[in-house]
Amino acid sequence: DQQVKQNSPSLSVQEGRISILNCDYTNSMFDYFLWYKKYPAEGPTFLISISSIKDKNEDGRFTVFLNKSAKHLSLHIVPSQPGDSAVYFCAASVYAGNMLTFGGGTRLMVKP
């Protein structure tokens, strides 16, 4: 029972263009959504988050959009840089102190 899904296992983007990573969820009780980035042989590192009362949160080149009615969120990276090449995981929690449920990840490759 996958409550958080990332349907695109990989994405390739040219440097300078926009990267859009998508995530769908099924549990309407999720209150918080987070994006993590992971390089090989390292642990995931936190990138950006959004609460269910918002529909957008922006931090520099990274913007997360939340569409609650569609149970869908996306991460936009503009402009994409080669150093952004990594696996991106979306995650969700029912309340702030609860454990995170992760999607399967999307491997982003930014070509110079």
Place this chain on the structure above:
Amino acid sequence: NAGVMQNPRHLVRRRGQEARLRCSPMKGHSHVYWYRQLPEEGLKFMVYLQKENIIDESGMPKERFSAEFPKEGPSILRIQQVVRGDSAAYFCASSSYRDRASGANVLTFGAGSRLTVL
């Protein structure tokens, strides 16, 4: 990731042996989460512990797996009689802060322990 320390980074075991993975959370933190990442998959929650207590073990396999977080020392994830399907990366995390933008509880992860079962 420097705040959450995991060891060993790599562990090789033969089928039937025991694996012990250790995690020291960020300084001052008394709660840890264990996650497992199977090859080509996402991170799956296993267990959430505080010192001397298991808070949530809903993700732990029913057999062969156990976790503890004693009053003194690191948290330990123990896998008895390992099988090839246990080969995975095991990540530990502790709650580092609330994200000011959303209020979300941000977990900081260690670099992981990669278990290979021959």
